[in-house]
Amino acid sequence: MITEQMPEKDLQLRLALNAAGLGTWDWNLETNLVTWSERTEEIFGYAPGTFPGTYEGFIDRVHPEDRDRVSLECARSVSEKIPCSFEYRLLLPDGTVRWVAEQGDFLKDETGQPRHLCGVMKDITSRKIAEEALRSSEEQFRRVFDEAPIGMGLTNSDGYFFRANRAFLEMLGYTESELKTFKCSDITHPEDLKHEIPYVQQVKRGEINSFQLETRFFKKNQKIVWVNLTLMMLRDKAGEILYTLGMIEDITVRVRFVG
Structure with a gap:
């Protein structure tokens, strides 16, 4: 569990996140405002500072084939107050498809009430391409073998x-x-x-x-x-x-x- 008494991310943490290629996000459950780091904007194909700060601005970039699943996962996390962790595809305006992995947990106040859902995400497109290539080569080997x-x-x-x-x-x-x-x-x-x-x-x-x-x-x-x-x-x-x-x-x- 994350509490609001924890200190703000310092420079060292920011550098570590950047080095790991991780983007951060924060969803204020009271105001419905969504805040992204520049890295998250970059992953989603937004120019720095242009993300509208809404859930719609997020879900519109999710691949249509994954959109319902992601919406259900988000709704389930909020309704049941449980951490979220899932992988899905993005479809950017220029037609680029990206895979991302996302993890989030609740930021709670002193009374234990969740106020924010926040977390990190990473572009895992290269990993997914490698996995698909491996599956393809394994399938080819099986076919030749059999x-x-x-x-x-x-x-x-x-x-x-x-x-x-x-x-x-x-x-x-x-x-x-x-x-x-x-x-x-x-x-x-x-x-x-x-x-x-x-x-x-x-x-x-x-x-x-x-x-x-x-x-x-x-x-x-x-x-x-x-x-x-x-x-x-x-x-x-x-x-x-x-x-x-x-x-x-x-x-x-x-x-x-x-x-």
Whole structure:
């Protein structure tokens, strides 16, 4: 809870808010006057000192698709006397769309009665664009993974499968839930596993990015399938291994023909 006995924002606080890119706002519940900092005006596309100081001047800049939700959130906060925190879009007069995050709480008098609803807001457009790009890239990866004509599988840090595409499941005859109970080493022929392990260790140590070899996998019916296996580790920004991606091509027919 904020009380009116708290001191006014000093220069240090103002500098901190500016450095963080935060705008401030104050809604006087008695006079209905809305006061914005210059940063808030800037976020909403107003020239300094031109915000009309009304709720309408605020809500008119909210994106039409978000306007009802924002109005309801504001009304709920005021009627129930609870802090507000939400994200929404702005639609500026020049057609620019911005995302903002807003938080507010009540300023109360000595009797505990709310007199102002005030808070901060931040332009989060860059974050939203990055999130959308990530979702798009993840969706693209999922589509390529699932629809690839060759087998593809992901294993966790313990070596267990946690995802496989249709081509790989059909190659082995397992369902995905069945395959998740196995490590990659569990379905690899023991004679081939001893040749594969040194490469895996090199990749884990970061000495090589990936490797490719021909190996044998056991199908669900215990028959052998020869595959061309490409294995690579996918890491986070710190270099820690997130999971291992395997790309598996069935070469059984070729091996038998050559043999």
